[in-house]
Amino acid sequence: MPLEIVRNDITKMKVDAIVNAANQTLLGGGGVDGAIHHAAGPGLLEECRTLGGCETGSAKITGAYRLPCKYVIHTVGPRWRGGWHGERGKLISCYRTSLALAKENQCETVAFPLISSGIYGYPKDKALKVAIDTISDFLFDNEMTVYLVIFDKTAYQISGKLFKDIAAYIDDNYVQEHTDSSERQTRSIFLEEERLADGASENMKMSMPVMNVGMAAPAPAASSLDEALRMLDESFSEMLLRKIDERGITDAQCYKKANIDRKLFSKIRSDKLYRPSKPTVLAFAIALELPLDETREMLMKAGFALSHSNKFDIIVEYFISRGNYNIFEINEALFAFDQSLLGA
Numbered sequence: 602m603p604l605e606i607v608r609n610d611i612t613k614m615k616v617d618a619i620v621n622a623a624n625q626t627l628l629g630g631g632g633v634d635g636a637i638h639h640a641a642g643p644g645l646l647e648e649c650r651t652l653g654g655c656e657t658g659s660a661k662i663t664g665a666y667r668l669p670c671k672y673v674i675h676t677v678g679p680r681w682r683g684g685w686h687g688e689r690g691k692l693i694s695c696y697r698t699s700l701a702l703a704k705e706n707q708c709e710t711v712a713f714p715l716i717s718s719g720i721y722g723y724p725k726d727k728a729l730k731v732a733i734d735t736i737s738d739f740l741f742d743n744e745m746t747v748y749l750v751i752f753d754k755t756a757y758q759i760s761g762k763l764f765k766d767i768a769a770y771i772d773d774n775y776v777q778e779h780t781d782s783s784e785r786q787t788r789s790i791f792l793e794e795e796r797l798a799d800g801a802s803e804n805m806k807m808s809m810p811v812m813n814v815g816m817a818a819p820a821p822a823a824s825s826l827d828e829a830l831r832m833l834d835e836s837f838s839e840m841l842l843r844k845i846d847e848r849g850i851t852d853a854q855c856y857k858k859a860n861i862d863r864k865l866f867s868k869i870r871s872d873k874l875y876r877p878s879k880p881t882v883l884a885f886a887i888a889l890e891l892p893l894d895e896t897r898e899m900l901m902k903a904g905f906a907l908s909h910s911n912k913f914d915i916i917v918e919y920f921i922s923r924g925n926y927n928i929f930e931i932n933e934a935l936f937a938f939d940q941s942l943l944g945a
């Protein structure tokens with residue numbers, strides 16, 4: 602997945618580069634900066650001394666010493682002073698300059714903390730939005746995997762109104778008799794499917810469990826026998842490619858909007874019988890801006906359905922029914938509700 606939100610300690614991330622939320626001196630501090638210097642050891646501070654500090658909104662790169670990554674990119678976020686002092690522009694610039702530095706240094710995987718959202722006081726929901734918007738803009742033109750690392754759950758907030766709206770929608774739609782354990786099962790099925798889709802043998806793929814068969818949506822009405830047969834015969838991969846053509850978009854526009862990486866898309870393109878996971882199908886449905894009925898049709902091709910018995914489905918339905926096809930916003934919401942994310 603090109604942009605992934607994960608809960609972790611950034612010093613543990615095995616990526617090409619991690620980003621440090623530093624201060625202008627670059628000589629260490631508290632928060633994530635302290636944790637990174639502590640884990641990297643004194644060599645990092647020695648190198649930082651040679652850099653001559655860094656302007657707010659800018660970034661500098663060093664080695665990573667004892668950390669499990671190759672580089673540390675040090676950026677200086679703005680202090681929050683009410684939002685009227687160019688804070689947003691400076692925060693955007695932190696992400697842009699860090700990503701540009703990562704690209705210049707051939708990094709393929711980069712992990713960011715939520716810059717400025719701790720000691721510098723930037724409101725967390727706003728900091729999160731800037732991070733997601735700026736990183737996703739960059740990913741539209743660049744191939745890279747970027748992790749947004751959320752240290753603890755309280756550091757993660759989507760806007761209060763959106764959270765309440767989704768919670769109310771879930772309340773209205775959730776089928777209560779489904780217990781938590783069935784949700785957990787659903788999650789593990791997603792994970793298992795993803796593992797299989799990511800290179801397991803064809804034999805194993807054939808024996809994959811098909812989710813929600815009991816709740817499968819009715820087949821879409823076919824206007825003629827020919828059309829019915831065509832719909833029956835068409836595989837998920839074929840349907841996806843047809844819809845891309847019908848929408849008049851390029852493959853790259855589609856997989857980028859779906860937050861799916863190029864390699865997985867190529868696999869799907871070249872394997873007519875590819876069995877995607879449910880989050881992958883939904884990611885494409887979102888990228889293609891399919892209405893709910895067409896989303897259900899695409900899910901059916903891969904043996905899935907949208908149901909009101911799990912929160913994941915209801916949250917995705919919430920966004921589709923409102924015509925909001927921004928996959929990154931949907932993933933923010935899914936993450937906030939502890940659900941699997943869309944994409945591969």
Ligand code: AR6
Pocket residue numbers: 609610611612622623624629630631632633634635636678714715716717718719720721722723750751752753756
């Ligand atoms: N892994 C990932 N995220 C973390 C970790 C960690 N180990 N530790 C904290 N966070 P902050 P700022 C999160 O305060 O607001 C320093 O003293 C944390 O929950 O580290 O940009 C510098 O020297 C929060 O969401 O950075 C500066 O003086 C996010 O990282 C000043 O703090 C950023 O919090 C920079 O303040």
